[in-house]
Each structure stands twice: as structure tokens, then as C-alpha cells.
Amino acid sequence: MRNVTTIATALLLSVCGSTMLTSTAIAAEKCEIDKRQSRAVGESAAKKVQKSFEAYTEGNLDQAISILLEANAKNDFDKAYVDRMLGNFYAEKGQMSTAIKYLKTAVQADILGGTDHAATMRLYADLLLQERKFKEAIPYYYKWMEFTCKADSQMYRRIGIAYTELKEWNKVLEVADKGLALAEAPDKNLYQMKLTAFFNQKKYKEAVKVLETMVPLFQDDKRLWVQLAQFYLMTEDYDRSLATYDLAYKNGFLETDGNITRLAQLLAQKGSPYKAAKVYEKHMKSGLIPENEKTLNILAGFYHNAKELKEAASYYGKAAALSNDGELYLKQGRILSLDQKFKEAIPVLEKALDSGIDNPGEAQFELALVHLSLKQYKSAYNRAVQASKDKKTARSANSYISYIKEKARIHNVAL
Numbered sequence: 001m002r003n004v005t006t007i008a009t010a011l012l013l014s015v016c017g018s019t020m021l022t023s024t025a026i027a028a029e030k031c032e033i034d035k036r037q038s039r040a041v042g043e044s045a046a047k048k049v050q051k052s053f054e055a056y057t058e059g060n061l062d063q064a065i066s067i068l069l070e071a072n073a074k075n076d077f078d079k080a081y082v083d084r085m086l087g088n089f090y091a092e093k094g095q096m097s098t099a100i101k102y103l104k105t106a107v108q109a110d111i112l113g114g115t116d117h118a119a120t121m122r123l124y125a126d127l128l129l130q131e132r133k134f135k136e137a138i139p140y141y142y143k144w145m146e147f148t149c150k151a152d153s154q155m156y157r158r159i160g161i162a163y164t165e166l167k168e169w170n171k172v173l174e175v176a177d178k179g180l181a182l183a184e185a186p187d188k189n190l191y192q193m194k195l196t197a198f199f200n201q202k203k204y205k206e207a208v209k210v211l212e213t214m215v216p217l218f219q220d221d222k223r224l225w226v227q228l229a230q231f232y233l234m235t236e237d238y239d240r241s242l243a244t245y246d247l248a249y250k251n252g253f254l255e256t257d258g259n260i261t262r263l264a265q266l267l268a269q270k271g272s273p274y275k276a277a278k279v280y281e282k283h284m285k286s287g288l289i290p291e292n293e294k295t296l297n298i299l300a301g302f303y304h305n306a307k308e309l310k311e312a313a314s315y316y317g318k319a320a321a322l323s324n325d326g327e328l329y330l331k332q333g334r335i336l337s338l339d340q341k342f343k344e345a346i347p348v349l350e351k352a353l354d355s356g357i358d359n360p361g362e363a364q365f366e367l368a369l370v371h372l373s374l375k376q377y378k379s380a381y382n383r384a385v386q387a388s389k390d391k392k393t394a395r396s397a398n399s400y401i402s403y404i405k406e407k408a409r410i411h412n413v414a415l
Contacts, residue, residue, distance in 0.1 A: 031147075031148065031149035032114070032146070032147050032148075032149070033114035033115065033117075033118050033147055033148045033149065034114060035114070036112075036113055036114040036117065037113060037114070038113035038114070038115070038116070039077055039113055041077070041078045041081050041082075042073075042074050042075065042078050044071075044072050044074060045071050045072065045073050045074070045078040045081070045082060048067055048068060048070060048071035048072075048082075049068070049071065049081070049082065049085065051067050052064045052065075052067040052068045052071075052085065053085075055067060056089065061089060061092060061093055062093075064089055065086065065089050065090070065093070068082055068085055068086050068089070069086070076109055076111055077109075077111050077112070079105075079109070080105070080106045080109035080111050080112050081106075081112060081116075083102040083103070083105045083106040083109075084102070084103065084106040084112065084116065084120045086099075086102040087099045087100070087101075087102035087103035087106060087120070087123070087124070088103075088123070090102060091103075091123065091127060096127055096130065096131050097131070099127055100124065100127050100128065100131065100133075103120060103123060103124040103127065104124060106120050106124075107120055107121050107124050107140070114147075117147065118144060118147055118148050121140055121143060121144045121147065122144050124140055125137045125140035125141050125144060125158070126158070128140065129158055129161060129162055132165070134162035134163075134165050134166050135162075135166065137158070137162050138159055138162050138163070141155045141158055141159050142159070151178075151182055152182065153179040153180070153182040153183040153184075153187060153190070154179075155179075156175045156176070156178045156179030156182065156190070157179050157187065157189055157190055157193075159175045160172050160175045160176050160179065160190065160193045161193075163175060164193060164196060164197070167200065169197040169198075169200055169201050170197075172193050172194070172196070172197040173194055173197050173198075176190045176191075176193040176194045176197070177194075186217045186218070188214070188217075188218055188221070191210055191213065191214050191217075192214075194210045195207055195210045195211065195214075195227075198210060204231055204234045204235050205235055207231050208228070208231045208232065208235060208237075211224060211227055211228040211231055212228065214228075215228055222248070222253035222255065225244060225247070225248035225251075225253045226245075226248060226253065226254070226259055228244050229241050229244035229245040229248060229262075230262075232244060233262070238266065238269065238270065239270070241266060242263075242266040242267065242270055245259070245262060245263040245266060246263065246267075249263055249279075255288075256288075257283070257288055257289040257290065260279065260280065260283045260288065260289060261280070261289070261298070263276075263279060264276040264277075264279050264280040264298075264302065267279065268301075268302055268305055273302050273303075273305035273306040274302075274303075274306035274308065276302045276305075276306075277299060277302035277303045277306055277308065277311070280295075280298065280299050280302055281299055284299060292322065293319045293322045293323045293325065293328075294319075296315050296316075296318045296319035296322070297315075297316070297319040297328065299315045300312050300313075300314075300315035300316040300319060300331070303315060304316075304331075304335065309335050309336075309338060309339040310339065312335050313332050313335040313336050313339065313341070316328050316329075316331045316332035316335065317329075317332045317348065320332060320351070320355075324355050325355060326351070326352045326353070326354075326355035326356045326357035326363075327352070327357055327358070329348055329349070329351045329352035329355055330349065330352040330357055330362060330363055330366070332348050333345045333348040333349035333352060333363065333366055333370075334366055336348060337366060337369065337370050337373075340373075342370045342373050342374050343374070345366070345370050346367065346370055346371075349363045349366050349367050349370065350363075350367070359390050359392040359393065360386075360390060361386070361387040361388075361389065361390020361391075361392055361393035361394070361397065362387075362390070362392065362393055364383045364384075364386040364387035364390070364393070364397075365383070365384070365387035365393045365396060365397055365400075367379075367383040368380045368381075368383035368384040368387055368397065368400060368404070369400075371383060372400075372404060372407070375407075375411070377404055377407055377408035377411065377413045377415065378408070378413060378414070378415055380404050381401065381404045381405065381408065381415045384397045384400050384401045384404055385397070385401065388401065
């Protein structure tokens with residue numbers, strides 16, 4: 001919305017001249033604004049109007065108002081003219097409710113000259129919109145267009161704002177399309193209205209089409225790239241979502257940890273977990289992604305999926321150390337064992353037990369396998385026996401106990 005001070009100043013200048021109205025003309029033989037001729041105020045009121053305007057141009061707004069309040073308006077036209085000026089002055093003063101009161105009487109009198117009446121109607125509607133009187137503002141924008149015979153994209157934008165606040169989404173779409181048809185250049189705000197309306201109607205595929213139009217038109221708007229990628233996600237178009245996130249990333253448009261995380265998750269989901277890990281790690285080291293238990297666990301998961309066992313174990317360990325999380329120590333121990341780092345795995349798996357896990361048998365069974373790999377049969381046997389006491393690992397542990405006994409017998413190890 002235009003600055004109220006600017007509007008008021010422009011309107012006041014019409015005391016000494018006419019205000020130009022620019023927009024796309026509607027075909028009409030004789031427009032109402034042209035039929036209504038300008039008139040001069042009566043002699044008594046004219047003196048006050050002139051003195052008031054002089055005070056205003058000298059920067060004495062309060063004095064200008066006081067002079068006008070003393071004006072002796074002898075007829076409806078003079079009263080409407082004075083009320084219009086008072087409305088402008090109060091708007092500039094920031095007293096909007098008072099400004100609206102005076103502008104309303106001037107508009108409803110419907111007697112001012114064509115240019116003045118149009119300008120007053122426009123300001124009245126703008127102030128109603130600004131003061132969140134949406135239902136009252138809408139008809140006056142339409143009246144302005146009808147009176148001036150000018151279909152104006154900016155008027156439709158304002159009407160769209162009102163309907164958006166009223167959550168009348170179908171009407172938002174209707175006026176946004178009308179405004180876009182009239183706009184001399186692509187209007188981002190009108191497109192955004194359509195996007196908001198479709199989103200609130202849960203018409204996500206239609207919202208995608210709006211964004212697919214907007215992104216090429218406003219290529220430097222980082223937010224639009226992210227929105228398009230997110231809407232592709234909402235419509236389960238993962239390939240396009242990844243492609244859009246990736247292109248936005250390469251152009252430096254992903255500036256939040258959430259957006260980097262979504263890019264990395266999509267990369268991992270679509271078969272590039274190593275690239276996901278490197279992207280995520282880069283921005284963790286830069287500080288954009290905070291280093292905490294959750295993010296370290298996510299990064300470890302990317303490396304784990306990429307079968308980069310050394311890095312996965314390292315990051316699971318860091319995540320576990322921050323929270324003393326036994327389940328994370330268990331993950332780290334398993335990966336170390338898988339990577340044949342058996343001696344390193346033992347203290348990690350013991351930490352898992354010390355920290356507490358839902359099923360201790362899982363760590364005991366992993367320890368049994370590690371000790372077995374190191375040919376430490378007595379320790380392997382003891383851990384397997386402990387694992388057999390956990391319902392989750394009992395079957396696996398019992399199947400290994402006999403095997404461990406046999407290996408111990410062959411190697412003459414007493415259990």
C-alpha cells in the first residue's frame with residue numbers, strides 16, 4: 001500500500017491543480033469522472049481552505065486542521081470539500097479513524113468534482129484496507145474503477161489483499177487473474193496471492209503451476225526456488241524436488257540449515273548418500289548446521305548408507321558422547337565390528353551397556369561376535385550366555401553358544 005503521507009500530499013495538491021490517475025482505460029463513451037465538472041467552493045469556505053492549505057505547506061499541520069474546523073460550509077459541496085481536506089490532514093497526522101470518518105462523508109456526499117471524488121474514494125478505500133476493514137474497503141475499489149472507467153491491476157491487488165484476509169480463496173484467485181491480465185509487467189504480489197489461495201485450498205498441484213510460472217519470471221528470488229522445491233515434495237515429485245533444490249544450491253539460494261538438510265535427505269533417498277554426507281558435513285563445519293546429537297546422528301547415517309564405515313563410526317561416536325546415548329554407542333560398535341576394527345569396538349560396546357539400551361542382549365551379542373573374531377573364546381562364550389537371556393537375541397545367541405564351545409574345545413580353551 002502506498003504511504004499515506006504521499007497519498008495525502010498528492011491529493012492536497014489538487015486544491016491548486018488536478019491529480020492524474022494512471023491505469024488501463026475501460027471502453028466507455030462518456031465516463032462518469034469526465035461528466036462531473038469541477039466546482040469552486042463558496043467564498044466563505046474558500047478563504048478558510050486557502051489559509052489552511054498555506055499553513056499545511058508551511059508545515060503547520062495542526063494549524064491547518066484548526067482553520068478547516070472553523071470553516072463555515074454553507075452547502076453540501078463546500079462541506080464535502082472541507083471534509084475531504086480534513087480526511088487527508090488527519091490521515092497524514094496518523095489519526096486514521098478520524099480520517100476515515102471525514103472521508104466517508106465526503107465520498108458518500110458524491111458531489112465533488114470528478115478528479116477529486118475519484119481521489120477521495122481511492123484514499124478512503126486504502127485507509128479502510130489499512131485499518132483492516134476489509135469488507136468495507138472492497139466495494140469502494142470497485143466503485144473507483146467504475147467511476148473512473150479504469151481497470152487497474154493495483155486495485156485488483158488491493159481487493160485481493162482484502163479477500164486474502166477474509167480467507168475467501170476463490171475470490172482471491174478471481175481478482176488475482178484479473179490483475180495479472182491488466183498488469184504491464186509481471187506482478188509478483190498477484191502471483192503470490194494465487195499461490196497462497198491454492199495452498200490454503202490444499203490444491204498443491206495448482207500451486208506448483210503458479211510457482212513454475214514465477215521462478216523463470218523472478219529468477220533472483222531465492223525464496224521462490226525453495227518454495228517450488230518444497231511444493232514438489234508435497235506432491236511427491238521427488239525427482240523435480242531434488243533437481244530444484246540442487247539447482248538452487250548451486251546458485252547459492254539455500255541459506256538455512258533446514259534447506260540444506262532437505263537437499264541432503266533427497267540426495268540420500270535418490271541414491272547419492274555420499275554426496276549427501278559431503279554437502280551436510282561441509283555446512284556443519286561452516287557453522288550453518290549446528291553440531292549436536294541430532295545433526296551428528298544424521299551425518300553418521302549418510303556416511304553409513306554410503307558404506308563409508310570409518311566416518312560413520314566416528315560421527316556416531318561423537319553423537320553418542322554428547323548425550324551418553326547407549327543406542328548410538330551400539331551403532332558405532334556395530335560399524336567398527338563390520339569394519340573389522342574389533343579391538344576398538346569392545347570399549348564402545350561396553351559403553352553402550354553402561355549407558356543403557358532397551359535390549360542389552362544386542363550389545364552382548366555384538367561383543368560375543370567381536371571376541372569370537374579375536375579368538376577370545378571364553379569372553380565370547382560369557383557374552384553369548386548374557387545375550388541368551390534377552391528375548392530379542394536369545395535365539396541367535398543360543399545358536400552361537402554351541403559353536404563357541406566347539407571352537408574352544410578345538411583350541412583347548414577352558415570355558
